[in-house]
Amino acid sequence: MRVGRVGHARYATGDHRERSRVRTVEQHRHDVEALVRDALADRSPEVLRVDPALLAAEPERYRRRVLAAPLAAPIDLPPFANSQMDGFAVGAADLGGAGPVDLVVVEPIPAGRTGPRLLPGTAAPIMTGAPVPEGAVAVVPVERALPAAFPEPGTAARVVLPGDVAPGTFVRAAGSDVAAGAVLHEAGTVLTPARWGVVAAAGLATVEVLRRPRVLLVSTGEELAEPGSALAPGTIHDANGASLAAALGDVGVDVRVRRVSDDAxxxxxxxxxxxxxVDLVVTTGGVSAGAYEVVRDAFEAAGVVFSSVAMQPGGPQGLGRLRLEGRAAALPVVCFPGNPVSALVSFEAFLRPVLQAETSAGTPRRAWSAPMAEAAESPVGKHQLRRGRLDDDGRVRFVGGPGSHLLSAHAAASLLVHLPVGVDRVQPGDEVVVWALDD
Structure with missing residues (x-):
């Protein structure tokens, strides 16, 4: 095999097939996003009860759900004119003068009850949120009354109120928040705590939300052992199942986890x-060009394409629709490498952005430029993703080396540091793009 050179890049001229399959990070991300969006496009809606007890008992089920259909208000909000203050309800006939008015105090109106029609020359003690009685047009806060207190219920009393109060003062009009028939929330709206409150206030018993994506996560490898079990010679505990299940859960995905040995x-x-x-299958391990590549052996002839992405770590990748015997529809599949850091970095680079956008769970990764605190080299022709943190001066320092097995260093990092193709060396002070990992 003859070796050629272009610039600083060395390549094997006899292996054109492998070189033609090297993809950029952007190309692979685009194709992963297209596959996932298509896979999730026809999710059926799920009906959730509007029940505070369930919201408290099942927070993960209710958190940041996305409406499948618009919601219209069946009633006005508020449903009736009510008092904005603790005070005295007064009628139009007793307002408008320059001086104070002396009024007879009638029965109080607490929240949750209605009062009789208010007659001229009278004032009704009214509590915040109580319905404004017929005949009343304004509420005077108790602090502006003489005396500035409510009389004991059932006692004969009078109150002096200012007469220069405009109609509508401290009265919340019916429908002043939302009118009956108006759209409360459009389809695609994320149900935040305040929006759940609006839904409940409108009296809706149920809402239709988009079903969360369902993902089958499969860790592969003869060497993998259950966490907590004793290790036989040559085996390791499965880290990918735990880390990727948690990562998928963080973006609102329902995950089922399986582990398979090197058996296609x-x-x-x-x-x-x-x-x-399930809507999507995600696998780890078995995607390289060596022996015992179980995922490649099982999937390559059935519609999944395996290629090399110009990225470190995480070069070997697989993507496609898996044809299964006896099943008409092919199943979308995304295949990551088996090294723990490679798998997590692949998730961050390719899968997390589209899943987060589809579910609205979690937050998009913040990206910005920051200066390097140290020098580093990156492989020629690769988009390297290193783990890092900001020092006290806001400069980027690497955490651990570039090795794809250094999972504890990844866990200690708060940033993914991007050294794209064309940047094979950085010096202190050079600006680099970073993604926050700890949002």
């Missing part, structure tokens, strides 16, 4: 068993 038939059986209940 077993892998296909696990996927087939879940195919009707």
């Amino acid at each position: 038939r077993a892998l296909l059986a696990v996927v087939a068993a879940a195919a009707d209940d």
Whole structure:
């Protein structure tokens, strides 16, 4: 095999097929996003009860759900004119003068009850939120009354109020927040705490929300052992199942996790068993060009394309629609490398952005430029993603080396540091793009 050179990049001229399959990070992200959006486009709605007890008992089920259909207000909000203050309800006949008015105090109106029609020459003690009685047009706060207190219920009393009060003062008109028939929330709206409050205030018993994406996450490898189990020689505990299940959960995905050894038939059986209940399959491991590449062996002939992305870590990737025997519709599949940091970085670079956008759970990763605190080199022709933190001066320092097995360094980092293709060396003070990992 002859080796050629272009600029600083060395390549094997006899392996044109492999070179033609190298993709940019942007190309692969675009295709992952297109696949996932298409897979999630026809999610059926889910009906949720508007119940404070369920919101408290099942917070993850209710948090930041996305409306599947618009909601219209069945009633005015507020549904009736009510008092904005604790005070005295007064009628139009007793207002408008320059001086104070001396009025007979009638029965009080607490919140949750209605009072009789208010007659001229009278004032009704009224509490915040109580319905403004017929005949009343304004509320005078108790602090402006003489005496500045409510009389004991059932006692004969009078009150002196200012007469220069405009109609509508401290009265919340019916429908002043939302009119009956108006749209409360459009389809696609994320139900935040305040929006849940509006839904409840409108008296709606249920809402239709988009079903959360369902993902089958499969860790592969003969060497993987259950966390907490004793390790046999040559085995390691499965970190990918835990880390990616947590990562998927953070963006509002319902995840089921499986582990498969280097057995292509077993892998296909696990996927087939879940195919009707999931929108997407995500695998880790078995995607390189070596021996015992179980994911590639099982999926490559059935519609999934495996390629190399010009990225470090996380170069080997797979993507496509898996054809399963006996199933008409192919199943969307995204395949990540098996090294723990490679898998997590692949998730951040390719899958998290589109899932977060589809579910509105979590927050988009903040991206900005920051100066480097140290020098570093990046592989020629690769988009390198290093782990880092900001120092006290706001400069980027790497956490650990570039190795794809350094999971504890990744866990200690708060940033992904981007060294794109064309940047093979950075010096202190050079600006680099970083993504926040701890939002």
